Amino acid sequence: MQVLLFGVTKDITSQDALDIPESENIMDVGQLKSYLKQKYPGLGQLSSLAVAVNSAYAEEDVQIKPTDELALIPPVSGG
Numbered sequence: 005m006q007v008l009l010f011g012v013t014k015d016i017t018s019q020d021a022l023d024i025p026e027s028e029n030i031m032d033v034g035q036l037k038s039y040l041k042q043k044y045p046g047l048g049q050l051s052s053l054a055v056a057v058n059s060a061y062a063e064e065d066v067q068i069k070p071t072d073e074l075a076l077i078p079p080v081s082g083g
Contacts, residue, residue: 005030005070007040011078013053016046026070033057034064036074052079 005024014020022040030036033055041048054077055062061077068074 005068005072005074007036008073008075010075012050013047013076013078017044030068032064032068033062033066036068037064040076047076050079053077 005026007022007024009017009020009022024030024036024039028039030039036055037053041053047053056075056077057066057068057072059073062068
């Protein structure tokens with residue numbers, strides 16, 4: 005399972021994308037966020053962290069498959 009990273013999430017992980025081993029058995033967005041925050045504690049310090057599944061924002065209970073396109077969306081600042 006590959007997760008694309010944008011903005012500050014790239015800075016925190018020092019990567020453009022993360023490959024999550026299937027052995028982690030991540031089944032939904034909530035599990036994915038918990039796994040990533042444990043592996044990269046800096047992600048847990050963000051004011052918000054959204055996940056997009058197949059180009060749509062996803063709630064914690066949305067099921068994910070290894071073939072889905074996943075992306076971490078960091079907090080957005082504006083003015």
